[in-house]
Amino acid sequence: MMTNEWSMQPLPEMDQDQFAQWQTLLESRTGMRVSEQRKTFLQTSVGMRMRELGLSDYQNYYDRVVEHPPGGMEWTLLVDRLTVQETSFFRHQASYDLVQRYLRQRALSGKTIEIWSVGCSTGEEPYSLAMLAQETLLDTDSYFGITATDISAPALAKARQGIYPARKVETLPAEQAAQFFTPLEKGRYQVVADLRDRVCFSQVNVLELGKTPMYGMDLIYCQNLLIYFRRWRRKEILNRLAERLAPGGLLVVGLGEVVDWSHPELEREGDAATLAFRKRVSA
Ligand SMILES: C[S@@+](CC[C@H](N)C(=O)[O-])C[C@H]1O[C@@H](n2cnc3c(N)ncnc32)[C@H](O)[C@@H]1O
Structure with missing residues (x-):
């Protein structure tokens, strides 16, 4: 046939x-x-x-x-x-507010701030973090770098291009959109090269975190990924991510994505509107 x-x-x-x-x-x-x-x-x-x-x-x-x-x-x-790749810019505002407070504090050290977006899909999440970090660290001596990882190679290819339809970019304040996006033909927008250069995209399966070289992360942002996994696996992955945090580093997870998980080196950070954990400085 x-x-x-x-x-x-x-x-x-x-x-x-x-x-x-x-x-x-x-x-x-x-x-x-x-x-x-x-x-x-x-x-x-x-x-x-x-x-x-x-x-x-x-x-x-x-x-x-x-x-x-x-x-x-x-x-x-x-x-x-x-895989479900649904995502958007600044998807959970309360988490980004928490990140902003954390970045301000962390910048006082003047060191480079290493950020990791885990399960970054087509890039909206790491670019949101990049915009936020750029704005927040502007008047400080701190520099930042972002690593963004996902299992899906096609999603990562889209993320690297950083091209989005108007309906996605229009959710941002006009000033922010004008600063960080360039209009293209057919109502599309591209993230400006300066910001794209701040994000390094790489294919990583969270079941194989042992193979990744990311250590000493100041911020690990992992949202809307663990919800697709069994509870024991969510905890396993969080344990692995906790090991990758620098002392004083912050792990931000999606609200409600894990219950009754704790780690001896981490303590809860933020309020009930977010789910985040901070690694003890002495850890
Ligand atoms: C719903 S999206 C979440 C995107 C973004 N974090 C957000 O909150 O908007 C889930 C992403 O997790 C990725 N994913 C699923 N299983 C994965 C795995 N084992 N390792 C890494 N990424 C995975 C999918 O490819 C998808 O891009």
Whole structure:
């Protein structure tokens, strides 16, 4: 059958065993849990990719995916389609207010401030941190650098370009948008080169934090990523991130993303509107 003829056919139904197989693969490689309620989403995303390849058998495609290591092209593409990449500039204002207070204080040391955005998606989060740091540290002797990481290579490619539609940029105060974005054709905007240069994007799977060289971070910002993981895994990852903080460093997580987690070297910071932890200076 010709590919385009087949692509007109309805998607085959994924049976429970096949669904379980995909669930296990995704969770073991990314940490993400695909609940029963999201079966249709998984089936549609996998099915669309199979159509592009002219395949009609889920098992056949699954075997093809597992045959290659996670770094392979097919897996990269699939992960991008199966992850939720929703994001926006200054997504949780209370967290950014906390970060601003922290940066002011941290700048008193005059040292370079190292910031890490974990699960940065298409870049709105690290660029928000960059704008905030630029504005906050303007009259200080402190310099800052941002590392932004995500599992999705296509999301990182978009982030590096820093091109966004007007509807996203228009959520920013006009003055900030004018300072940090250049208008392009077709109602799009690009982050100015000066700010883009402050952010280093890199592919990192949070299940493999042991492989990353990031240590001595002053600020680790990790929001809307852990919610897709099991509770024990969230805590595991937070333990690993805590190790990467510099003494006095701040870890900012999404509100409600983890409950009953604590770390001997960290103490709660901020109020009930945020979820953040500060590493003791003596740690
Ligand atoms: C919903 S977005 C959150 C973006 C941003 N942090 C925010 O709060 O707006 C979740 C991001 O986590 C990434 N992600 C999912 N699993 C991951 C993993 N195992 N390692 C690293 N990033 C992952 C996805 O690719 C996606 O870009």
